[in-house]
Amino acid sequence: MEILVCVKRVPDTAENEIEVNRDGTDIERDDLVYSVNEWDNYAVEEAIQIRDKVGGSITVVTVGNEEDEEVVRREMAMGADNGILLSDDAFNGSDGKGIASVLKAAVEKGKYDLILTGAQADDGAGQVGGMLAAMLDWPYASLVNLLEVIDDKKIKVGREIAGGNQEMNEIDLPCVLSIQTGINEPRYVGIRGIRKVASLEIPVHTAAELGIAGNTVGESGARMKRLDYFVPDAGEGAEILEGSTDEIIDKLVELLKAKGGIK
Amino acid sequence: MAQQVFAYIIHKSGVADDTALEMITAAGKLNADASVTAVIAGSGAELDGVCKEVASSFSEVWKIDHETLAYINAEVIRPMLTRILPKQGIVLIPHEHFGMDLAPGLSVKLDAAYLPDAVDFEGIEDGKLKAVREEYGGQVSTHVLCDISQGAVITIRPGSFKADESKSAGGNIVDKTAEAVEGGLAGGVRRFLEIAEAEVGDVDITKSDVLVSVGRGIEEEENLEMVFDLAKAMGADVSCSRPIVDAKWLEKSRQVGTSGKTVKPKVYMALGISGSFQHLGGLKGAPFIVAVNKNVKAPIFQAADVGIVDDILDFVPELTDRINEIKG
Ligand SMILES: Cc1cc2nc3c(=O)[nH]c(=O)nc-3n(C[C@H](O)[C@H](O)[C@H](O)COP(=O)(O)OP(=O)(O)OC[C@H]3O[C@@H](n4cnc5c(N)ncnc54)[C@H](O)[C@@H]3O)c2cc1C
């Protein structure tokens, strides 16, 4: 099976507290630690498990700039066979549809049976996979947390729905799936693995090479634009308990007793 | 704005989802005079029941009644909606597991703009809608400008807009089935098999009065012990956020949230949980919420009644000791 996994480099929210910069034009980027979008890591792990079972190869792709290359490399250290960076000034400022259009062009340059994306990325949109599928006219399933290959024409997928229940579907290949966390346990990538791929050449494709007209993607093609970042008015937030730990615990224990929290 | 506004109604067991009435409020924020058309798909008597219920709140209801829609598959309903919805309309869809399946592709097929997971609207100027979204799990908010002049598909975060309970509409029910299936059904590329029910765990957190809930802030599996110790001292049960289940440290039946359990405790202690909307979506019945988090800006402090800014690895054992002391 030929599998394409779409990955994105994002600020790691487990490592950073995300804050708005002084004039609200961006988040504070100094000292941010970046990593692969959490969901994409599960997608790559799933691709590796499928390949190891039924054969084939895995290509990891990202739309970004030079800095974003590092996540392609990391996922290759994890076990993906190939990496591609789709990069062009014309892609800057793309909205979800712009990113999906760029990815579509890359898909059409290859021959894939299965495309995996993460369920969502840093801005919580959850849009690129579903758009890409619609542009390709391929079937789509989102929030996939179980995947079984039936044969080379179809697979079985479980979708996560409310209440911890799972919706089982059979879906024809080629298709696009968005992968939900928890589907597997992504393997650890050690420093050794990273070193092994450090000198690999990652091919870069530009708008011209992909046959993309500049005005359909990037800022000029975007119907969605971010204006600013802000922190909403605190409103009626929590009463923050202050004092020494002892004093805080005194207060908390009283509150818990009053509310029936200590039996 | 003369654009028509549609609300896609999610329903289950013959009852419309809470988001139905929330979308009326959302539509009103787009255009105070808009008449909103509800779109409801399904089959048979159950669908008729939902249509009747919804018609008391919307000025018009479009129904799509087809046997293939007894369990709604986004791949089947999307082409139907593409046929019946006007190209320049505005379509509201709840941002949950079904909406996320349907909406991005629908926006492509309608050649409409896509605005995902909106939490508020702040007006339209020159065909551009100013909306509020959240990023990084709710740590920061953004204003976005969405060009809706050529139509838009907008997913609405459940619970973000107040439900409109006014029920004055008495709307018409229009059967759109024939138009929706004109030219044949979509090719069955994705076939629904069954629902696999969630496994039953050793505790039923939906019945607990007091929950000590643990999130990614606990850092290591071994540290869970201190959470169980605290719960024992309090006489509480242990629940958790999703990453704890993903890591297989606790069973799925302990997960609180939209894709986990809906709980209604009297007291909820959130330890090292950031407070994403998917997590908070599982918390009902207005419990007394205590949050312990080392980040003073964590969104959980907006939802909590009482907050403690501290490292749970230090704070939790001390709290446990004190409670045990008191109890003797
Ligand atoms: C479709 C969908 C459905 C989902 N359903 C659910 C669901 O049902 N339930 C759910 O929970 N999530 C769900 N999620 C995931 C959700 O979006 C968040 O990713 C998740 O809730 C985050 O869990 P968390 O708060 O434990 O982790 P994080 O967001 O990583 O937060 C960890 C928090 O711990 C704090 N912290 C770190 N170390 C310490 C320390 N030592 N002491 C004190 N504080 C510390 C940090 O400041 C941070 O605020 C869903 C996501 C999607 C896309």
Ligand SMILES: Nc1ncnc2c1ncn2[C@@H]1O[C@H](COP(=O)(O)O)[C@@H](O)[C@H]1O
């Ligand atoms: N710039 C990008 N390059 C490659 N894939 C992306 C990019 N942005 C988003 N994706 C994919 O789309 C998924 C969902 O992201 P989003 O729609 O932005 O929430 C991610 O998990 C990735 O798999």
